[in-house]
Amino acid sequence: MAGRTGLEMLDSFLVVAEELNFRRSAERLGLDQSALSRRIQKLEALLGFRLLERTTREVALTQAGRVFYQENAHLLTRYDASVAAARRVAEGKSGLVRIGYMAFAATELMPMAVARFRQSHPHIETELRYIRTQGQKIALANDEIDAGYMIGPFEHSEYHAVTLTDEPLYAVTPRAHPLLHRTAITPADIAGQDLILGDLREWGEYRWRLNDMFSAEGVALKVRVEASNTLALIGLVAAGLGITIYPESLIGALGRNVEARPIHHPAFRSRTVLVWKRTNRSPQVRAFVDTARSLPPR
Amino acid sequence: MAGRTGLEMLDSFLVVAEELNFRRSAERLGLDQSALSRRIQKLEALLGFRLLERTTREVALTQAGRVFYQENAHLLTRYDASVAAARRVAEGKSGLVRIGYMAFAATELMPMAVARFRQSHPHIETELRYIRTQGQKIALANDEIDAGYMIGPFEHSEYHAVTLTDEPLYAVTPRAHPLLHRTAITPADIAGQDLILGDLREWGEYRWRLNDMFSAEGVALKVRVEASNTLALIGLVAAGLGITIYPESLIGALGRNVEARPIHHPAFRSRTVLVWKRTNRSPQVRAFVDTARSLPPR
């Protein structure tokens, strides 16, 4: 066991305490009898009390030696076990991946990746934390999560980022809404509509992105209601108070009280990127990222 | 803490894992930053995987490093505790004294010594084992007991032995026995009496001694009954089946159904000696022996 270097003195004593014979112990330890003799002497000098009574014919433990042996007999075993555990982690055979995700990844992207990952890497634990895009950046910086699903694009020299989806936005309306009659919805069509959006606290990044897109098209948003809860928001739409805008991957999860139509415009899309620190070279994270990016696009 | 020499590498890593800064850690460890840097490098090389991610501005634990730290964080604490425990034993401030005793020491000698010893050395445990004289010699040789009360005399170059008592033997009779009328009992008076003695297995050494004493006086013993139990033996005496012979210290514990008279003869005495190995230099044993021999003679 090469890994226990630094613990030779203790190891030596434990061996001698078992063998009660310096020569045999020295052989077992792979060194000269004299060296072993001096190691024990040094250990005793260091401790300040004798561990062994030696005569030329016999070696016996002192009472203190007995206590010292009993207390530390399993220390090396425990240490070796800790080395083995750490090595498994280092080799990616076990460990923990902490994943942050925001709402748009919650329905398909993250669950599918996690499901497949847990199947292909059953020894690696996954920890999921719902955090919005901005929070994930902080969490990543603080090493509170290992990887995060966030709204893209994201570029930073200290981070890796892969784009997992680039999906169209949909207008979500009550059933039988006038917009549904159009063959194609454009950003301009939204201009006249009452909007129901999440508030800034809840939507954060997404809300800013929407503002940017529409103002780039010269469209002013008419926000009728703000909600801080997704279910409530959908309920408000279904009740006819207005329409909202969601990316494609959420549409399937909306229920039957609302309808949805894609907005045809190259800029009106939402990217989801998976981000992790460049310095985080752990094979667990690498494996998770590989799994996540290899999922078939919808 | 000087006692943890030999564990510097582990200690160093634990400190760095807490400080996440080599210079501060080096200062805390009392060595140069470069030395610390190399220690960690060596530890990593030894383990075969990295424990820390370093940039010139920042140090972070790898996942394996986190595991390694958690597993070993308390290792040094435990080790230090074991050193302290062993040191207490080495200094005689705690520990265990295992004491063997035979019947003649069971009534006064051993209990008084143990009582006083436990009072004066409350941190030292005492373990009592009833073993007859011959068995104690074996137990001492095998380090199964630390000291033994046995029938003396005892002389051996590898052992210390102190004589604690040299007491007269008593003839123990039923109440109103003819012997009680004599002013002084001699060995010859026993000759005509029916005797009740312990069997060889139970009395062992004592039985041989009695045989020796009487045959030296030319007296043949007339053993009427053998018993293997002290209470039964006294019962048999009380019932009038014969008399027995006990040393003085047992007389007080005999009860009211029997009487006792000393045998007046210089050879008819019983010594009790306390014996321990010369190689056993533990301060606990030394302290117990000192207590035992300093008790006031009865």
Place this chain on the structure above:
DNA sequence: GTTTATTGATGCGTGGATTGCATCATGCGG
């Protein structure tokens, strides 16, 4: 943008520590 300070890593020379070999003193078994 330039400077300054701080980070961890590294080249190097020194001194103490550790090693193996040979040998010693001691005690057991024949």
Place this chain on the structure above:
DNA sequence: CCGCATGATGCAATCCACGCATCAATAAAC
């Protein structure tokens, strides 16, 4: 009384861990 085993020790060679000085990289200060 003589081997044979034990653990301890003298000694020389070697190793290796240390501190000093310095480097490259980078963050902070101006």
